Amino acid sequence: AQKVTQAQTEISVVEKEDVTLDCVYETRDTTYYLFWYKQPPSGELVFLIRRNSFDEQNEISGRYSWNFQKSTSSFNFTITASQVVDSAVYFCALSEARTGRRALTFGSGTRLQVQP
Amino acid sequence: DGGITQSPKYLFRKEGQNVTLSCEQNLNHDAMYWYRQDPGQGLRLIYYSQIVNDFQKGDIAEGYSVSREKKESFPLTVTSAQKNPTAFYLCASSILIGEHEQYFGPGTRLTVT
Numbered sequence: 001a002q003k004v005t006q007a008q009t010e011i012s013v014v015e016k017e018d019v020t021l022d023c024v025y026e027t028r029d030t031t032y033y034l035f036w037y038k039q040p041p042s043g044e045l046v047f048l049i050r051r052n053s054f055d056e057q058n059e060i061s062g063r064y065s066w067n068f069q070k071s072t073s074s075f076n077f078t079i080t081a082s083q084v085v086d087s088a089v090y091f092c093a094l095s096e097a098r099t100g101r102r103a104l105t106f107g108s109g110t111r112l113q114v115q116p
Numbered sequence: 117d118g119g120i121t122q123s124p125k126y127l128f129r130k131e132g133q134n135v136t137l138s139c140e141q142n143l144n145h146d147a148m149y150w151y152r153q154d155p156g157q158g159l160r161l162i163y164y165s166q167i168v169n170d171f172q173k174g175d176i177a178e179g180y181s182v183s184r185e186k187k188e189s190f191p192l193t194v195t196s197a198q199k200n201p202t203a204f205y206l207c208a209s210s211i212l213i214g215e216h217e218q219y220f221g222p223g224t225r226l227t228v229t
Contacts, residue, residue, distance in 0.1 A: 033215050046220075107158055
């Protein structure tokens with residue numbers, strides 16, 4: 001069965017530090033999609049990135065970068081030079097395209113607190 | 117502006133009453149979803165719908181019901197059979213189920229006493 005594990009429950013950093021949020025997934029499907037979402041204090045989830053299982057290229061978007069490694073079933077998220085506005089709960093999620101669950105399975109989330 | 121609306125933001129009910137949470141989208145998405153979030157936890161899927169007049173149970177469907185009579189609307193009813201209904205409820209939609217990212221509404225915080 002599919003599963004997403006975010007082992008870090010809460011991380012606290014000081015502004016301008018780099019921080020990496022870990023995500024490990026389990027799936028039997030050969031075609032799947034991985035996502036990261038941000039949930040600020042307002043509660044609404046904001047989509048950050050989608051990655052399909054055939055594309056292992058790392059992606060960078062401004063201060064955000066993602067490292068996808070199929071060999072370790074991980075899809076980690078790094079924030080460079082963190083800012084107070086990055087404080088939120090971050091969720092990693094998985095959907096299986098063919099044989100399994102096509103609706104998203106979410107990890108339990110990592111709460112990031114960036115102190116000024 | 118295109119997006120997903122949920123109303124109301126906060127909802128209070130007495131135990132034993134059914135309550136319906138509204139979710140409307142104008143993104144022309146085929147798939148819609150309902151999630152429940154408890155404090156300090158992730159999202160758990162209640163129901164989802166891939167197309168009008170069709171929906172499937174998620175991981176925690178007991179005590180909930182849905183309908184999908186229109187493409188843009190996917191209301192969730194929390195029935196009196198739901199043992200712990202107090203939670204934050206999030207509605208989402210996507211172009212299609214599976215590979216496409218989901219877009220979320222602002223959520224409804226339901227408190228049952």
